[in-house]
Amino acid sequence: MIKMTRATDGKRVLRLANGLQLGTGNLLAGLFLLLAALTLAAASTGLGLTHTGLSDLVRSLFGENLAGAEDFALWTVRLPRIILGFMVGWAVALSGAMLQSIAKNPLADPGLFGFSQGSMLMIMLLLVLMPAAPKSMVTLAALFGGLSVAALLLWLVGGERSSGLSIVLMGIAVETVLSSFGALLLLYLPTETSIALSEWLAGSLFQANWSIIAFFVPLFAASVVAAFLLGPAMAAYDLGTNMAMALGEPVRQSRPLVLLAAVVLNAAAVTAVGPLIFLGVLAPHIASFLSPAVARARLFLSGLMGGILVIAADALTRSTDGALPLPLGLALTLVGVPLFILTLRLQALRKLQSH
Incomplete structure (x- = not known):
């Protein structure tokens, strides 16, 4: 069970049943950083000499075969x-x-x-x-x-x-x-x-x-x-x-x-x-x-x-x-x-x- 309450310093926290508590500010910051990491990683797949990127990666994950250079750039390098x-x-x-x-x-x-x-x-x-x-x-x-x-x-x-x-x-x-x-x-x-x-x-x-x-x-x-x-x-x-x-x-x-x-x-x-x-x-x-x-x-x-x-x-x-x-x-x-x-x-x- 998760309960919203306040810590001794007045900040909002999520308190779990086992006593562990998570600051809502820290939780939001963690989610923001995780989203930023995923967004940056996705954008980074398109950087390089070979013209390929996230769309080709998604197609590859769904079983579509890529050209040799694109496959190498994505799966071996980037x-x-x-x-x-x-x-x-x-x-x-x-x-x-x-x-x-x-x-x-x-x-x-x-x-x-x-x-x-x-x-x-x-x-x-x-x-x-x-x-x-x-x-x-x-x-x-x-x-x-x-x-x-x-x-x-x-x-x-x-x-x-x-x-x-x-x-x-x-x-x-x-x-x-x-x-x-x-x-x-x-x-x-x-x-x-x-x-x-x-x-x-x-x-x-x-x-x-x-x-x-x-x-x-x-x-x-x-x-x-x-x-x-x-x-x-x-x-x-x-x-x-x-x-x-x-x-x-x-x-x-x-x-x-x-x-x-x-x-x-x-x-x-x-x-x-x-x-x-x-x-x-x-x-x-x-x-x-x-x-x-x-x-x-x-x-x-x-x-x-x-x-x-x-x-x-x-x-x-x-x-x-x-x-x-x-x-x-x-x-x-x-x-x-x-x-x-x-x-x-x-x-x-x-x-x-x-x-």
Whole structure:
């Protein structure tokens, strides 16, 4: 049974029979983002050199055979890029939202903590030593690099009472060291290897295919479950570590679990498309502007916004008709940063009007 009522802050919520409640504002924002993602994905099927799009896709779904070029463009190139792009954006944004709650810092993301750099450095070392390494080994290398950084970070900041600020500062230090090693590696590698690694570091959905999607789907499903289970812990961490402990949050157990989830999600994304710098900051902030949320709602809205931003960025890379090859990372900056600036400006105006 679903009942409309008001929360303690006066906002309207839908309360389920099991006690779970959904803010109507958050629910509407989630539906809007989901509709926006579907609309953008549909429009993105028509972008590219081959003249085909959503109408041909619908005909294909109903059993009509398409021409070879149209079938290849839709089912081998565009759909895998759209689906993988959404899941990768979801993963990185979710990771960033989790880390911001843990650190109680709005600028925290996998890059700031050094997780992305750890994964990238291990992949770079693997590809230098074994250029023909299978995808499974690359994934394991990325996971090992990210988890190693997370373990080092937990050890360096000390016990469960360490503040979010100490985690951020230590993460910046670790990230700086790893970035320096990565830059040194690129500088002294053979030219061809260095160029290839530089292209990968810029981010790309060029290698998106159904086998990578099949690998990512279970992880995506697991992330949805993780967001649901870890949501209440995020609400406690948003109040600070000491307050979270006072509220009964088992920090010693939950903090490593949150870091593990963030590392796994980010490592998988880095393996699939390369690093997506700043997405972990962009998506949660833009989502919060649409609907201020905490706990599970904030995680789900952030994930949806991350997926939308990557689909939009990929659409921008394919709309250039090949005249100007645009890396995914740069396209994401061109799409996300103006939105980020706009939301910050509107938030500032909203605060001025409220005073």
